Amino acid sequence: MATVRDYLRPGMLPHIWCPGCGDGTVVGALIRAIDKLKIDRDLVTVITGIGCSSRVNNIMDFNSFQTTHGRAVGFATGFKIARPEMKVIVVAGDGDGAGIGGNHLIHAARRNIDIKVILINNQIFGMTGGQFSPLTPYGAIASTAQYENVEYPFDVCKLMEAAGATYVARGTVYHLSLTEKLIARALEHKGFSYVEVITQCPTGYGKRNKMVDPYQLLMWQKEHAVPVEQAAKLSTKEMKDKFVIGEILVRHDRMEFVEANEQLKEKARRWLKGGGGK
Amino acid sequence: MNKGKQVRFMQGNEAVVEAGITAGVRFFAGYPITPASEIAELMSIRMPQVGGTYVQMEDELASMAAVIGASMGSVKAMTATSGPGFSLMQENLGYASMVEIPCVIVNVMRVGPASGMPTHPSQGDVMQSRWGTHGDHPVVVLSPSNVKEAFDLTIEAVNISEMVRVPVVLLSDAIVGHIRERVELPDPASVKLIERKRTSLPPSEYKPFAAGDDCAPEFADRGNGYRYHMCSNVHNEWGFPADSGHEIADRLMRRLHKKIEVFQDRVTYYKTFEVEDAEYMVVAYGCVARSAKDAVKALRSEGIKAGLLQLQTIWPFPAGIVRKFCAGAKKIIVPEMNMGQLINEVRLASGRDAAGVNRADGIAVSPKQIIEKVKAVK
Ligand SMILES: Cc1ncc(C[n+]2csc(CCOP(=O)(O)OP(=O)(O)O)c2C)c(N)n1
Numbered sequence: 025m026a027t028v029r030d031y032l033r034p035g036m037l038p039h040i041w042c043p044g045c046g047d048g049t050v051v052g053a054l055i056r057a058i059d060k061l062k063i064d065r066d067l068v069t070v071i072t073g074i075g076c077s078s079r080v081n082n083i084m085d086f087n088s089f090q091t092t093h094g095r096a097v098g099f100a101t102g103f104k105i106a107r108p109e110m111k112v113i114v115v116a117g118d119g120d121g122a123g124i125g126g127n128h129l130i131h132a133a134r135r136n137i138d139i140k141v142i143l144i145n146n147q148i149f150g151m152t153g154g155q156f157s158p159l160t161p162y163g164a165i166a167s168t169a170q171y172e173n174v175e176y177p178f179d180v181c182k183l184m185e186a187a188g189a190t191y192v193a194r195g196t197v198y199h200l201s202l203t204e205k206l207i208a209r210a211l212e213h214k215g216f217s218y219v220e221v222i223t224q225c226p227t228g229y230g231k232r233n234k235m236v237d238p239y240q241l242l243m244w245q246k247e248h249a250v251p252v253e254q255a256a257k258l259s260t261k262e263m264k265d266k267f268v269i270g271e272i273l274v275r276h277d278r279m280e281f282v283e284a285n286e287q288l289k290e291k292a293r294r295w296l297k298g299g300g301g302k
Numbered sequence: 303m304n305k306g307k308q309v310r311f312m313q314g315n316e317a318v319v320e321a322g323i324t325a326g327v328r329f330f331a332g333y334p335i336t337p338a339s340e341i342a343e344l345m346s347i348r349m350p351q352v353g354g355t356y357v358q359m360e361d362e363l364a365s366m367a368a369v370i371g372a373s374m375g376s377v378k379a380m381t382a383t384s385g386p387g388f389s390l391m392q393e394n395l396g397y398a399s400m401v402e403i404p405c406v407i408v409n410v411m412r413v414g415p416a417s418g419m420p421t422h423p424s425q426g427d428v429m430q431s432r433w434g435t436h437g438d439h440p441v442v443v444l445s446p447s448n449v450k451e452a453f454d455l456t457i458e459a460v461n462i463s464e465m466v467r468v469p470v471v472l473l474s475d476a477i478v479g480h481i482r483e484r485v486e487l488p489d490p491a492s493v494k495l496i497e498r499k500r501t502s503l504p505p506s507e508y509k510p511f512a513a514g515d516d517c518a519p520e521f522a523d524r525g526n527g528y529r530y531h532m533c534s535n536v537h538n539e540w541g542f543p544a545d546s547g548h549e550i551a552d553r554l555m556r557r558l559h560k561k562i563e564v565f566q567d568r569v570t571y572y573k574t575f576e577v578e579d580a581e582y583m584v585v586a587y588g589c590v591a592r593s594a595k596d597a598v599k600a601l602r603s604e605g606i607k608a609g610l611l612q613l614q615t616i617w618p619f620p621a622g623i624v625r626k627f628c629a630g631a632k633k634i635i636v637p638e639m640n641m642g643q644l645i646n647e648v649r650l651a652s653g654r655d656a657a658g659v660n661r662a663d664g665i666a667v668s669p670k671q672i673i674e675k676v677k678a679v680k
């Protein structure tokens with residue numbers, strides 16, 4: 025078995041992340057999942073947008089490109105259609121993926137195109153200095169919510185489920201082996217897969233919310249996460265301020281987009297041979 | 303189906319579709335908008351027939367992203383839109399020029415700003431096509447005046463984008479897009495196609511952004527050991543961000559611009575009509591060139607020595623060509639379906655003043671207006 029270091033790009037360390045940041049841990053989980061599944065490294069493409077999280081593909085030695093803020097899923101759609109043999113993985117931040125890129129996320133889920141979105145949810149805009157994101161908790165402090173955040177975050181897993189994603193899961197950096205398993209399952213799944221990983225940003229989020237030490241943020245993850253089996257037995261009130269972790273949804277009743285598209289090509293060719301008509 | 307030479311009666315938008323296919327485009331992503339929608343509709347029929355893909359994206363931001371993604375995946379890709387959609391594509395258009403990914407964007411212009419007059423023609427996006435995205439980016443923009451040119455220039459747009467590794471904009475308009483004309487289409491087998499240069503270096507030696515004399519880097523298809531990174535920050539030759547490297551930024555910016563200079567002659571297309579002894583030089587492009595040609599004919603029949611320089615490449619602005627053909631003219635006239643956009647470039651290039659004929663009300667500039675203007679400045 026290869027080590028994580030074997031998958032890192034020579035000369036690209038040290039990385040740019042702050043001490044205590046969760047992004048590197050997600051890199052480790054993703055690499056271990058790919059290694060465990062023995063996926064050919066040349067057939068992996070990692071696509072990111074903009075944000076601290078988008079820098080994951082600077083250090084991982086796969087095909088990679090960093091795109092514009094929020095649009096990675098759009099790029100991935102074109103790339104996956106052009107190169108169906110590739111495992112196309114989008115890594116996005118919560119601002120990147122669920123804020124500015126929210127629309128693309130919804131529609132890619134609806135299309136059920138076989139791309140894997142790993143949304144690194146540190147609940148804040150890290151790179152631009154700790155402004156609140158659509159996933160910042162109500163009442164939290166951010167650089168653009170100095171009194172308190174009066175916007176409600178939304179549950180992207182539920183949104184993905186409603187939009188038509190066929191694999192939906194959530195893990196955390198604290199629950200690392202679970203997270204690794206979920207990423208591996210998503211990589212194996214054929215269809216649009218969404219895995220949210222709750223991480224910590226001590227710099228942008230922690231320091232303003234009385235959790236300067238990354239350890240405190242990890243403890244927060246531990247205390248607020250509820251396994252999906254257990255969550256089913258709890259009331260809405262009991263689930264307040266908590267979030268579900270685990271495999272939230274797996275469905276097989278929708279055809280994957282690239283495959284559906286191949287069938288469409290067959291139909292179009294038959295139509296052409298027959299000189300048109302239905 | 304598409305065998306040999308063909309005579310067809312077709313719309314400008316349809317010509318764009320057929321030309322795209324002939325040029326090897328196998329991926330189209332778009333979002334419908336008048337007067338470009340026929341391109342999406344026909345692409346949805348034709349792409350799967352030729353083994354390609356049509357995807358209707360959720361908006362123009364995503365369309366442009368998907369087009370670049372497909373081209374990164376080694377498939378020739380294009381999109382089509384009109385004013386408001388073109389504005390939404392601008393950020394990723396900049397991305398394509400920074401990361402040097404070939405792709406074609408067709409903008410079938412309509413009247414703006416904002417929703418303007420959605421079904422009426424305009425040439426209001428000339429400057430947007432040049433300066434729409436942020437930063438000092440290079441561009442190539444072609445402008446057809448009829449259905450045949452829409453066909454030919456679409457093929458050139460695909461070829462140029464591959465050759466130079468830049469996004470190329472085909473600036474059409476509602477008149478060219480919607481008009482139906484008889485066209486002779488070439489035998490697809492006879493059309494010269496250009497593919498981006500592929501590297502011959504082994505993966506260990508390949509640098510995605512290292513360029514030789516022509517300033518256009520060689521491409522490597524992903525997979526087969528070519529595992530490389532691309533990013534839109536200022537990047538080094540390996541494609542990694544070098545956002546605090548001023549020297550690297552300077553080198554990259556100069557190379558991106560030089561690349562267009564190197565290829566300028568090969569991307570410059572124009573036509574002339576009655577220019578040899580012209581005293582009144584009309585410089586026109588797009589649908590207005592049609593009216594300008596009629597105006598020149600009418601003026602000549604009255605003994606007035608008018609001539610037409612039709613610019614098919616509008617960016618990089620063919621300043622040398624304009625200078626050459628305007629040098630002997632007494633007066634220069636630039637009719638445009640906008641309040642005056644390319645006219646300033648003509649003034650700069652010729653070192654002379656020029657008279658504009660402008661309208662931005664969705665009605666074509668007529669030959670009569672141009673004739674009147676020539677007589678007025680005479
Ligand atoms: C169109 C556009 N708007 C804004 C920005 C500035 N910007 C860069 S990163 C970022 C937020 C990133 O936050 P998130 O996605 O949560 O990622 P993180 O840095 O926390 O990993 C913003 C707003 C940009 N690059 N592009």
Ligand code: SF4
Nearest residue numbers: 041042045076150225
């Ligand atoms: S700002 Fe936050 S997310 Fe960004 S590197 Fe620092 S800790 Fe990580």
